[in-house]
Amino acid sequence: MPRRSTSLTETPSQTAGPYVHIGLVPAQAGFEIFERNFSNHIAGAGPRIRISGRVFDGIGAPITDVLVESWQADAEGRFDGPGFRGWARAASDFDSGEWVIETVRPGAVAEPGGTVLAPQIGLWIVARGINIGLSTRIYFPEEAAANAADPVLSRVPPHRRGTLLAQKQGVEGDVQGYRFDIVVQGEGETVFFDA
Amino acid sequence: MLRNSPADPPAQDAPLYPRDRTRHPPAFTPDYKTAVTRSPRLPLASVKPSLLENTGPRFSVAELGARDNDLLINFAAPGESAIGERILVHGQVRDQSGRPVPETLVEVWQANAGGRYRHRNDTYFAPIDPNFGGCGRVLTDAEGYYEFRTVRPGPYPWENGPNAWRPAHIHFSVFGSGFGQRLITQMYFEGDPLIPLCPILSTLPDEAARDQLVAPLDMNAAIPLDSLAYRFDIVLRGRRSTMFENRPEGN
Numbered sequence: 001m002p003r004r005s006t007s008l009t010e011t012p013s014q015t016a017g018p019y020v021h022i023g024l025v026p027a028q029a030g031f032e033i034f035e036r037n038f039s040n041h042i043a044g045a046g047p048r049i050r051i052s053g054r055v056f057d058g059i060g061a062p063i064t065d066v067l068v069e070s071w072q073a074d075a076e077g078r079f080d081g082p083g084f085r086g087w088a089r090a091a092s093d094f095d096s097g098e099w100v101i102e103t104v105r106p107g108a109v110a111e112p113g114g115t116v117l118a119p120q121i122g123l124w125i126v127a128r129g130i131n132i133g134l135s136t137r138i139y140f141p142e143e144a145a146a147n148a149a150d151p152v153l154s155r156v157p158p159h160r161r162g163t164l165l166a167q168k169q170g171v172e173g174d175v176q177g178y179r180f181d182i183v184v185q186g187e188g189e190t191v192f193f194d195a
Numbered sequence: 196m197l198r199n200s201p202a203d204p205p206a207q208d209a210p211l212y213p214r215d216r217t218r219h220p221p222a223f224t225p226d227y228k229t230a231v232t233r234s235p236r237l238p239l240a241s242v243k244p245s246l247l248e249n250t251g252p253r254f255s256v257a258e259l260g261a262r263d264n265d266l267l268i269n270f271a272a273p274g275e276s277a278i279g280e281r282i283l284v285h286g287q288v289r290d291q292s293g294r295p296v297p298e299t300l301v302e303v304w305q306a307n308a309g310g311r312y313r314h315r316n317d318t319y320f321a322p323i324d325p326n327f328g329g330c331g332r333v334l335t336d337a338e339g340y341y342e343f344r345t346v347r348p349g350p351y352p353w354e355n356g357p358n359a360w361r362p363a364h365i366h367f368s369v370f371g372s373g374f375g376q377r378l379i380t381q382m383y384f385e386g387d388p389l390i391p392l393c394p395i396l397s398t399l400p401d402e403a404a405r406d407q408l409v410a411p412l413d414m415n416a417a418i419p420l421d422s423l424a425y426r427f428d429i430v431l432r433g434r435r436s437t438m439f440e441n442r443p444e445g446n
Contacts, residue, residue, distance in 0.1 A: 006292060006293035007291060007292070007293075008289065008290075008291045008292070008293055008430045008433075009215065009218055009291070009403070009404070009407070009430060010214065010215060010218055010219075010291060010378075010430050010431065010432055011378060011380055011407055011408070011429045011430045011431070012218050012219050012220065012380060012399050012401075012404040012405075012407060012408060013219045013220060013378060013379060013380055014220070014366075014379065014380045014381040014395060014396070014398075014399075014408065015227075015230075015379075015381075015395060015398075016366070016368075016379045017366060017381075018314075018316060018317075019304065019312045019314045019316070019317065019366075020304070020366070020379075021314060022304040022312060022313060022314050022328075022329050022330045023302050023303060023304025023330045023332075023366055023368060024302060024304075024368060026328070026330055029312075029313065029314040029315060030313070030314065030315040031270075031313055031328060033269060033270050033328045033330060034259075034260055034263060034332075035260050036258055036259070036260070057232040057233050058231070058232035058233070058234075058236075059232055061232075063233065065316070069377070071247065071250075071251060071252065071374040072247075073246075079208075079246055079250040080250070085252050085253070086252070087251075087252035087374075094315075094316070109245075109246055109247075111245060111246055112208075112246075115245075117245060117246070117247070120247065122247045122248070122374060124374070124377055126379055127233065128229050128233075129227070129229030129230045129231075129232070129233035129234075130222070130230070130233050130234075131219070131220035131221065131222055131224060131227070131230055131234075131398050132219045132220060132222070133377060133378075133379060134235065135375075137247070151242075151245075152240075152242050152245070155240075155242070156240065184232075184233055184234070184235060185232060185233065185234060185235055185236050186236065189235060189236060189237050190235075191237075191240050192235055192239050192240070193239060193240050193241075193242055194213075194214065194216070194239035194240065194241045194242070195241075195242045195243070195244050195245070195247070195248045195375060
């Protein structure tokens with residue numbers, strides 16, 4: 001049987017612009033409109049973690065109008081775990097540029113072919129001046145063995161791997177803190193993926 | 196051994212096609228000044244899509260409100276409506292293989308009819324419309340179709356140059372079924388004379404790609420004595436569908 005698929009071209013990306021908050025986090029734009037809003041908090045079973053960071057531009061200034069979305073597996077390494085949606089959305093503070101996501105610590109993921117992915121969180125970053133969303137990944141510093149075996153992290157040049165590792169911070173209550181600063185351009189530039 | 200017919204829908208987590216970056220804007224676009232310091236200098240690291248890209252969040256109708264896709268009234272006082280040209284914007288979300296993308300979240304935001312955004316950082320002196328929020332959201336139906344009602348946004352000046360103006364546009368955010376399909380873009384209006392002058396649309400080097408963002412007037416969908424209509428179809432990254440020996444072809 002011949003393949004019957006057609007071949008279309010993907011709709012091109014455009015910058016999210018300075019007013020992305022209106023559409024995606026209206027409360028931050030300054031008004032309430034929807035009864036239910038998406039948040040920077042992922043519910044689920046497992047150890048709690050909080051990741052905060054800033055996104056820096058090519059002159060070292062924090063990007064204060066950035067929006068970050070995250071996608072991750074649950075604590076057991078499942079993307080479709082029951083009752084779990086590993087997605088969060090966080091806008092940075094307009095003054096400090098700080099964004100925060102609170103979630104569960106993701107487990108290692110077994111791919112269909114048997115490859116095992118180290119515990120990680122995918123990040124997608126959009127803002128004014130970013131023409132197409134930037135994709136990166138957060139890995140965890142205490143997962144040295146899993147990180148060394150990860151098919152992606154192990155292929156990143158060693159001197160750039162550090163840009164993908166969260167920095168462990170203190171514990172507040174039962175929540176382990178991490179810091180993940182992102183450098184869009186210049187010295188210490190974060191690794192971004194075309195995946 | 197051929198396991199699935201090519202006509203079958205692909206598994207939800209079948210691998211995504213590589214993204215054709217020549218159809219997208221490059222990161223560094225000096226004529227759009229803000230991009231100069233917000234563009235990576237180093238090349239992107241190419242990696243095979245994993246479950247992190249091939250899966251993505253799903254949303255349900257229960258998370259949305261009944262009027263979320265009606266920008267004419269979703270922020271208006273009872274009995275009131277937004278000021279401006281009433282329009283219907285509709286289209287179909289498909290992937291590159293032409294398959295409809297059902298039940299995916301489409302979010303939109305825009306300026307009001309005077310070109311002013313309801314945003315604490317917008318200081319343009321066109322007035323805020325008290326009955327217009329400027330955002331909406333909807334899930335595509337089982338065949339990938341979506342629609343919403345709104346007013347046609349106005350053009351507005353911005354600080355990219357001494358006399359720079361944005362053409363009328365509506366921002367779109369679309370998810371798809373895999374996080375690697377995530378897309379934010381802007382829809383423009385057929386016939387707008389500001390289109391060829393726009394530094395943001397001009398970040399797209401490919402004319403066909405620019406044209407893909409211009410929604411044609413759709414008189415067949417217009418509602419007589421009520422609203423004009425524009426059609427904006429969206430194409431997301433496709434997925435491999437043919438499985439050989441229980442493994443996606445070519446992997």
